[in-house]
Amino acid sequence: KAQGAISMRFQSTWPSKDIFHEYALDFGKKVNDMTGGDLKIEVLPAGAVVPAFGLLDAVSKGVLDGGHGVLVYHYGKNTALALWGSGPGYGMDANMLLAWHKYGGGKALLEKIYATIGADVVSFPYAPLYSQPLGWFKKPIQSVDDFKGLKYRTVGISIDLFTAMGAAVNALPGGEIVAAMDRGLLDAAEFNNASSDRALGFADVSKICMLQSFHQNSEQLEISFNKTKFNGLPPKMKAIIEGAVEACSQDMQWKAIDRNSQDYITLQTQDKVRFFKTPDPVLKKQLELYDEITKKYLGTNPLFKEIIESQIAFAKRATRWEQDYITNRRMAFDHYFGPNGKLPV
Amino acid sequence: MSDPALGLLMLGLIVVVIMMGFPTAFTLMGLGMFFGFIAFYDPTHLFTENKVFELMVQRTYGAMTNDVLISIPLFVLMGYVMERGALVDKMFYSIQLAFRKVPASLAVATLIVCTFWGIASGLVGAVVVLMGVIAFNPMLRAGYDVKLASGVITAGGTLGILIPPSVMIIVYAAVAGQSVVKLYAAAMFPGFFLSFLYLIYIVGWAMINPKIAPPLPEEQTRVPVPHWMRKFQAAYSNNVFVGLLTALISPSKAMVIDTGQGRLTYVQLIKNFAATLVPFILTAGTLALVWWYVVIHQQAGPEAVYSGLEQLGTPGLGSGPATPAELGPPQGFYLWFGIIAAICVLLQVRYYARLDADRLQVIKLLSSSIMPLGLLTVIVLAVILFGITTATESAGVGAAGAFLLALQARTLDWKRTKEAVFLTAKTTAMVCWLFVGSALFSGVFAILGGQALVEQWVLSLNMSPIQFMILSQAIIF
Amino acid sequence: MNVQRVLYTIDGISTWFGKAAAWLIMILMTVVCVEVVKRYLLNAPTAWIFDLDNMLYGTLFMLCGAYTLAQNAHVRGDFLYSSMRPRMQAALDLVLYVVFFVPGIAALIYAGADYAADSWRIAEHSNVTSNGPPVYHFKTVIPVAGALVMLQGVAEIIRAAVCLKTGEWPSRLHDVAETDVIEEQLAHSEYVDDESRKIAIERAKEIDEVARQRGMGGDLNT
């Protein structure tokens, strides 16, 4: 043990088998390595100290020194928190939304929200997540009408979105979804990605997964520290933490590409899951309904308006640049791996 | 002392401290507070700012929002209402009559009633005690062996905690994050199998050594067939099924029979005929439900082709068109279903061919004492096990059903309703405060690093699940 | 004698709140049944039922904690305890109420009040459903239940002190007990003969008696 080493107790909002918990452990290890053991972060899984949805309270009050989760889990404290994660992100993907957070004014706005709800935390949104599936169903969704009468799980402002589509929606933490489907509390649910969904056991309770959706097209994970604890750290250590967050953010994306693509195959071969593309009319309806929902919240929550204006201003410029500059890679994919694709070797 | 060592000390202390007889909920809470206080101790802060107080509140809120536990008060209420609404003595009497030709019929009836209350209630209820006092004296008077008489009552009495619905199982599911449904399914078989083994044991022992359970005197096994039924049999047929059917078509001979409370009416004929149909309806209904569940309900599964949708994934990787095995019910289902249905038909034919007044009277007694509650409990459990509804939903409907049955039987008054409600409150509070106490305890244990330590230890043993099971059994005993 | 009146008053307060909260089970049962009809027959499930069920159940068991304590119905590990003399039982109880009980329940009152106040201040709503119902009322149950349990705990500490002095547990208010059903059932039984019934009622009383002494820490005032 290095001399004067600091220990911190973290908890994630994920069960230990979820790849998200692995990302949390990766962060702990990165900090430990970068500080040469001067700052040790021990990460416990969801429920070990407090329930997943109780993480913010626990970190804010100092029961935990920090946490690993997502911003939308605190949706009940202030609805605007859902804007880091739920929704179509005005055309931005999760990484672009992080660009807005760092360079487009998001960070200051997030601090403002946390101040209004009295949360004493220092928050680092990081780890941009890839587009999340529409979810796992007993029967595929062929039109928006199929949501009527469905008990469905999602989180954050997506709750409003799927409610508007006709479902009865309950938010549950990731680790409780499959058990809830198993005992009949839910008919259908979404969580996040091939690796997490497979590890949590979705394939045991459903054989149909619908891919592509706008409900959480730009979500990030969040690392949070108790404010007093964080501010008590020497400046050098704070800088290391900030660096470690950004390094882990990138590593998470690389790891996700590698692991999600493997688990996607395993889900098809071993677990016999059938994947379908969400029909375009459903996707289009999501965009329309999302705009109606945000309009409703504009009046009730002044921060909501401020954040959306900031996001739109950034997205307008960034997505135009992206759409114009970046070649659509579908052509290359078809060229090599499509039905008539040819490989040079 | 290091933190994980403190955690282990805490775990070790628990056994000692619980033995001191203080309410367990507060014992766990107290240990959690004490060790949590040390874990969070910060010399720069006042003791009132120790974070363990916050943790206590947050864990309590966690227990208050744990949706797995919601079914506990509902199952408990259902049990208390049934205890107060049921006619336990009539239940025992009618089952004893139904098994009057089986050796050790009193002991068999005791065991069956206890098994039934095992399904009906989530705890070891007072009814088991009641069964003891109702059945014990008759058994002794009939000359039963004392060991047999007391053994069957105590063995039967503890079945309730094993057979679902069990409050213990719900709490375990909530603590360990396991599926209630799977735990129920897992406990179901051993519970009933144990009851079945007891049954074999009692009957076998009584057959080998009839002295331990002498047959009951004739007057105790005589079925109280109403007097008019004998006249009715003389007028029509000794087989009451045939007789009643005939009488429904040509009732003139029946209408002149005096029942003691006036002439026999056509309505009474219909009621008695309906009673003869009960065994048939139960058998046919069960078969139909199995058919519905396996063939109709399951078929809405994944085999269908969805034309409007674009299927994704690597072509040819596993999930091609469904194989016949995935289509519809498992192979062999139709064969087995056919065999079982044929056996049922044969048994029914034999039964109806021999349906005399005694048997009809037993059916009527069973239908009015145990059958309504029996059906209710079986349905409540089945819908959970087959994943049709949640445990909470089915417990809620079960409790309401118990109220309706008790009202219909006119056994429930305002006083008993209040009793059931207040007892439910006390039992629920007892169980759930225990959960609060253990939630704080386990939270502090995790903070001290005890959880990680135990996990590492278990993983380092590198055992197969079976080896681990043997080891844990060895530790528990 | 005055002490006994104080004890009964506190028991009475706990019992009144507990019995009032006990009726939430009937509301919970009704809500669940209505939702079953809506979900399975009308194909129109309700999202906020999840919150409502939780709140009914959570409020029920929290507010009944003091009532249960007043009836000494919290389960005890009574292998040794039940064979101790009352003075020994009282001595243990007295120490453990102060060491184990008071800190945790004090936390519910003191930190629980803060916890609820924070929730009121930000008008916290459930994050489980769309436009979820407020949760600040529900969180307020924590300090309220804590205060009730603490009050009852004071009564229990007084009981233990009295027992230490007199060697006898002070009595409790009478309430419905699990075993009451035995006498009720026997009283109405048609199929149990008189002799068996008489023996049975005697035995039931005996069993009841044993159950009460086992870890009851004080007889009921019957």
Ligand code: NA
């Ligand atoms: Na999601």
Ligand code: NA
């Ligand atoms: Na049971």
